[in-house]
């Protein structure tokens with residue numbers, strides 16, 4: 001197992017303490033969350049059920065015998081556990097490398113507490129080295145791309161990828177994101193955008209970062 005995978009498991013382990021007994025839990029998407037789902041197997045008796053941000057996570061949860069319910073049927077969601085592609089010191093994130101950003105953002109909006117788990121490679125001073133994923137209605141792809149160029153970025157169509165919602169992804173390169181909240185709002189104002197992968201207005205509440213020297217919590 002490589003070092004990064006070991007760190008992902010460490011971050012996932014450190015998030016177990018956030019499980020709330022007899023409550024629903026929100027589950028994100030990605031390789032770090034997959035480590036958390038594996039660990040959740042030993043704790044599944046403690047939770048009511050899960051809500052999931054992707055078909056992939058739902059499948060993995062159900063394979064372990066963990067019930068997945070619709071977010072619409074959940075009155076209270078104390079905790080949401082998810083990874084990130086980048087995180088800064090304000091716990092603002094870029095997410096959506098796996099293309100699940102819209103459902104992730106919806107669950108994060110509902111959750112009382114958003115716990116982000118990541119290995120140290122995700123921690124950055126300024127967001128934007130990782131291309132910002134933007135979910136777009138298919139017929140608006142070229143329009144949205146032109147508008148993104150006006151914002152100073154370099155959008156690239158994620159060929160062959162369709163989101164769980166039936167939409168496409170534009171990955172926005174060449175942006176140094178010094179004002180994440182402003183850019184998040186600007187991009188969401190473009191007609192045809194479903195949402196973008198900046199989690200700045202709804203940032204994480206806790207960041208668990210696994211490093212070579214141990215767990216750091218912010």
Ligand code: 5RP
Pocket residue numbers: 028029030031032033082083084085094095096097098099100101104
């Ligand atoms: C998926 C996401 C993931 O949280 C993000 O891509 C991080 O994934 P990984 O844990 O595999 O690095 O936002 O849409």
